[in-house]
Amino acid sequence: MKSISGLVGLAALLCASWANAGGHDAPRNPPDIEAQLSNSDVYDEVAEVVKKFGAYFTDLEDPQPDSLFDRNDPAPMYLAEEMSDWVIGWESFDWYFHTPARDKLVQAMDYTPSNIRVKSLSDDLAVATWFVWAEFKLGNRPPVGEHLRATGIMRKTAEGWKMVYYAESPISALAYIEDLYEAMATPEFRKRFNKEPKKKDFGLE
Numbered sequence: 001m002k003s004i005s006g007l008v009g010l011a012a013l014l015c016a017s018w019a020n021a022g023g024h025d026a027p028r029n030p031p032d033i034e035a036q037l038s039n040s041d042v043y044d045e046v047a048e049v050v051k052k053f054g055a056y057f058t059d060l061e062d063p064q065p066d067s068l069f070d071r072n073d074p075a076p077m078y079l080a081e082e083m084s085d086w087v088i089g090w091e092s093f094d095w096y097f098h099t100p101a102r103d104k105l106v107q108a109m110d111y112t113p114s115n116i117r118v119k120s121l122s123d124d125l126a127v128a129t130w131f132v133w134a135e136f137k138l139g140n141r142p143p144v145g146e147h148l149r150a151t152g153i154m155r156k157t158a159e160g161w162k163m164v165y166y167a168e169s170p171i172s173a174l175a176y177i178e179d180l181y182e183a184m185a186t187p188e189f190r191k192r193f194n195k196e197p198k199k200k201d202f203g204l205e
Helices: 002-021 040-059 091-100 101-107 173-183 188-189
Strands: 076-078 106-122 123-139 143-157 162-172
Touching: 040 106, 040 123, 040 143, 040 162, 091 101, 101 106
Parallel strands: 076 162
Antiparallel strands: 106 123, 123 143, 143 162
16 A cells, blocks of 8 residues: 555656646747857857867866866856856866866766757857766766756857856756656557657757
8 A cells, every 4th residue: 555655646746746847848949949049150169169078078088178168267167967066266177177086986988968059149158058968987886877958158269169157957856757657658558648758859869
C-alpha cells in the first residue's frame, strides 16, 4: 500500500507541476523569429566563439576557456552549474580554471554545444544562447552526462568577439523525472490517446 500511495503522490506532484507551468515543452516560437535576432555575419562570428569554448573544455589543455573572455573587462562573470555563486573577476577566474585541485579532479570532459542562437544588443554587444551536452569523468566516480542550457554575453573587440558573461542553466530534477516517467509509458498505452511522447531537440540526432 505504501508503494501505491507513493505513486499516487508522485502522480499528483507531476500533474500539479504540468498544470502550473504548462509542462516543460518547448515554447511555440514563431518560425521566422530567429532570423530577426542578428545578421548572418554576427551570428557566424559569435557562434564560432561558442564552438571554440566547447572545444577548449573538451581538450583540457591550453588554451583554457577563460582565454575567450575579454581581458580588458575588469569584472567578467562566470556561473558553472555546480557553483553556488558567480565567479567574478580575473583573480577568481584564475582560481576556478587553473587551480591544481581542479586539474587533478577532472579526468575527461566533452562539451558539445548545439542549437546556437545569437541576438545583437548593439554594434559591439551580443547575447548567445545554446544547448550543451556535457559528459565528464571526475576522480574515481563513474562517467556521467547531462543536458544544460547556456547563455553568454560577448563584446566585439579588436581581437574579435570576446565573452564578458557566461552562465549555465541545468534542467531541473523534476523535469528529468517527468521525462523518465513519460518514456516508460508503453506505445500501446500512448495509442489510446493518439499522442506521441515529447521529443527534445538538442541537435544531437
